[in-house]
Amino acid sequence: MRNFTLLxxxxxxxxxxxxxxxxxxxxxxxxxTNFTATSDVVFGQNNAWNGTSTILKLxxxxxxxxxxxxxxxxxxxxxxxxxxxSKTDIDVKTWSQRFAKKGYACASIDYRLGFFxxxxxxxxxxxxxxxxxxxxxxRFFYKDRQNSDTYKIDTNRIYIGGSSAGAITxxxxxxxxxxxxxxxxxxxxxxxxxxxxEGVSGNPGYSTDVKAVINGCGALARYSWLEAGDIxxxxxxxxxxxTVKYNxxxxxxxxxxxxxxxxxxxxxxxxxxxxxxxxxxxxxxxHVPYVGTTAAALAYxxxxxxxxxxxxxRQLGCTQSILQPENNPLQDAxxxxxxxxxGSPVNETCTIVGFDEIKEVDFSIYPNxxxxxxxxxxxxxxxxxxxxxxxxxxTIVANKSITSGIxxxxxKLTSGNYFVVISDESSNLKGTQKLIIK
Numbered sequence: 001m002r003n004f005t006l007l008x009x010x011x012x013x014x015x016x017x018x019x020x021x022x023x024x025x026x027x028x029x030x031x032x033t034n035f036t037a038t039s040d041v042v043f044g045q046n047n048a049w050n051g052t053s054t055i056l057k058l059x060x061x062x063x064x065x066x067x068x069x070x071x072x073x074x075x076x077x078x079x080x081x082x083x084x085x086s087k088t089d090i091d092v093k094t095w096s097q098r099f100a101k102k103g104y105a106c107a108s109i110d111y112r113l114g115f116f117x118x119x120x121x122x123x124x125x126x127x128x129x130x131x132x133x134x135x136x137x138x139r140f141f142y143k144d145r146q147n148s149d150t151y152k153i154d155t156n157r158i159y160i161g162g163s164s165a166g167a168i169t170x171x172x173x174x175x176x177x178x179x180x181x182x183x184x185x186x187x188x189x190x191x192x193x194x195x196x197x198e199g200v201s202g203n204p205g206y207s208t209d210v211k212a213v214i215n216g217c218g219a220l221a222r223y224s225w226l227e228a229g230d231i232x233x234x235x236x237x238x239x240x241x242x243t244v245k246y247n248x249x250x251x252x253x254x255x256x257x258x259x260x261x262x263x264x265x266x267x268x269x270x271x272x273x274x275x276x277x278x279x280x281x282x283x284x285x286x287h288v289p290y291v292g293t294t295a296a297a298l299a300y301x302x303x304x305x306x307x308x309x310x311x312x313x314r315q316l317g318c319t320q321s322i323l324q325p326e327n328n329p330l331q332d333a334x335x336x337x338x339x340x341x342x343g344s345p346v347n348e349t350c351t352i353v354g355f356d357e358i359k360e361v362d363f364s365i366y367p368n369x370x371x372x373x374x375x376x377x378x379x380x381x382x383x384x385x386x387x388x389x390x391x392x393x394x395t396i397v398a399n400k401s402i403t404s405g406i407x408x409x410x411x412k413l414t415s416g417n418y419f420v421v422i423s424d425e426s427s428n429l430k431g432t433q434k435l436i437i438k
Contacts, residue, residue, distance in 0.1 A: 021068070021103065021318075022318035022320070025320070026103035027102055027104065027309075027312065027318055028320035030101040030102055031063075031101075031102065031103055032063035032064060032065070032100070033064075034063075034064040035063055035064055035096075035097050035100035035101055036061070036062055036064045036100075037059055037060065037061050037097075038061075038062075039059050040058075040059070041058050041059070042057055043056055043057065043058050043109070044056040044136035044137070044201040044202025044203065045201065045202060046129070046133065046136075046195075046200060046202070047112075048114060048129075049114050049116065049122070049125070050114070056110060056111065056133055057109075057110050058075075058087060058107045058110065058137060058140075059087050059088065059093075059096070059107070060107050060151065061106040061107070061108070062151075062152075063100050063101065063103055066152075068152065069152050070153070070154035071104065071105045071152055071153060071154060071157075072154055072158070072159065072312075072316065073105045073107065073151075073154070073155075074095070074099055074104055074105075074107075074161060074312075075106075075108075075109060075134065075137055076096055076106060076107065076108045076109070076162055076163075077092070077108075077109060077130070077134055077162030077165075077166030077169045078092045078108065078110075078162065078165075078166045079091070079162065079163045079164025079165045079217075079288065080164070080165055081164070081165055081243075081254075082114075082123065082126040082127065082130060082165050083114055083115070083126075083253075084113065086110060087110045088108070089163075090291055090292075091216070091290060091291050092108045092162065092163060092166065094301060094305075095305070096108050099312075105152070105153055109134065109137045111129070111133035111134065111169070112126075112129045112130065112133055113126075118255045118257070121185070121186070123251075123257040123258055124185045124186055124221075124258065125186065125194060127168060127169065127172060128191070128199075129194065129199075130165070130168075130169040131169055131172045131173045131176070131197070132197075132198065132199025132200070132201050133199070134170065134173050135173060135197075135199055135201070135208045136202040136203055138173075138207070138208045138209075138210060139202065139203035139204070139206035139207065139208055140202065140203050141153045141155060141158065142203070142207045155209075156211070157211055158209070159211055159212050159213075159214060159312065159315075160173060160174065160212075161214025161215065161234075162214070162215075162218065164216070164217050164218065164243065164244060164287065164288055167216045167217060167218025167219075168219055170215065170218070171213055171215055173208070173210070174210065174212075174213035174230070174231055174233070175213070175225045175226050175227075176197065177197075179196065179197055181222070181225055182221070185221065189429060192432065193423075196389055196395065200395055200398075210231065211231060211232070211315060212231050212233065212234065212311075212312075212315055213231060213232075213234070214234045214311070215233060215236070215263060216237075216290075217236065217237050217238065217241060217243075217263070217287055218235075218237075218244060218263065219244050219260035219265075220260060220261050220266055221258070221259075222261060223269040224269065226269045228273040228275065230273075230275055232275070232276035232277060232315060233270060233276070233277040233278075234278050234279075234307070234308060235266060235267060235278070235280070236263070236279075236282070236290075236307060236308075237264065237279075237280075237282065238281075238283075238285025238286055238287065239281060239282065239283050239284060239285065240285060241285070241286060243287040244260065244262060245260070245262045246262045246263060247265055248261050248262060248265050249262070264279075278311050278326050279326055280303070280307045280324065281327055282303075285300065290303075306324035307326070309323060309324075310323055310324055361378065361380075361384070361422055361430040361431045362380065363376060363377060363422055364377050365433055365435060368435055368436060369436035369438045370438065371437070371438045372410055372411065373408065373409060373410060374388075374407070374435065375405065375406075375407050376402075376407075376408065376420065377404070377405040381404050382425075383401055383402070383403060383425040384403070384422055384430070385398070385400045385402070385423040385424075386398070386406060387399075387420070387423075388408070388413070389418065389419050396413060396418065397412070397413070410437060415437050415438060418434075418435045419432050419433065419434055419435060420432065420433045420435050
């Protein structure tokens, strides 16, 4: 009898550890009683709007005592109108802690803040800088997985999300995938001077692919950027949001900045292109109603966490019952009585139309078209930086402190169109020229 009991115990023990995480309740329930936070992990560096160097840091949250070696990761981005806030703000901190207890790894990141003057052009630049920093954080975890594997992240299951400006950042990383899409806001040379869409905030050469976006009271510059086949989306928004409009309107954190399409507009676009998405509307609620310590704010937070939990459980292939069903604002006209967008969303085509060629510094490149090597010569000596970027604005080759000329190897470049970008020693853009690789 004793041996039989022992066999049953061994069998039950083995069966438990043979279960998948979904079967054990992980990701759906608080299967851990506590979390461990590691603060101020450096993931990158870049220059702020005023030229000062900014070290980029994140706080990492994980379940205490976790033995899983390939965990899904949620990267959270704080709000603050791109001029304030931090990785310890209550919403992103709460989300990190609560989802860590469900078995996720979470990272709450800081990003470059500030812009001046307070106008739409500089606001767009601030958004681009934030997206570049988020991309650097994504690359940080890909790099870690392929090297030290300190954080035990399954890079096939990385999710990004945020609140307010953080949600705007995550949405633009998720759905702004063509540089030409923002050339109505910034010309090509300005985008290149910022470092392109990918940016140079750290961990070059690694992927920025993610599996889904979580949008807390955010918006996109144009809802048409959502296309069939894009990554899934989860959105939460209040109908009386006076800062980032629920529908379409001017983002106004105290100063009117730009028109953006809010979550309700994005939801309608997602419906039109059959994008995998879930949307929850807080009827009558203001901007980020889940932030605060009042009973109402705490209730909004619980609803938000449950709704995001349901979305992620489904994305992970788990089958637990949902806790917070989505409502359907498109069937309730009282939820969006202003800025109503009737009819089908407008499709917009976007093609690379070229790059503004600048020659404040006289330089020549040859041969062009090139194959294996490229020679760059300057007519006058100086101290220059040379980059080759692709049509997405990604830096492919970079060299600094060039005085008279340089010969660059092109063996890592595939055939196609590129641009040679020349800057002075203060990083001021001085010249661009189109390059063709055969």
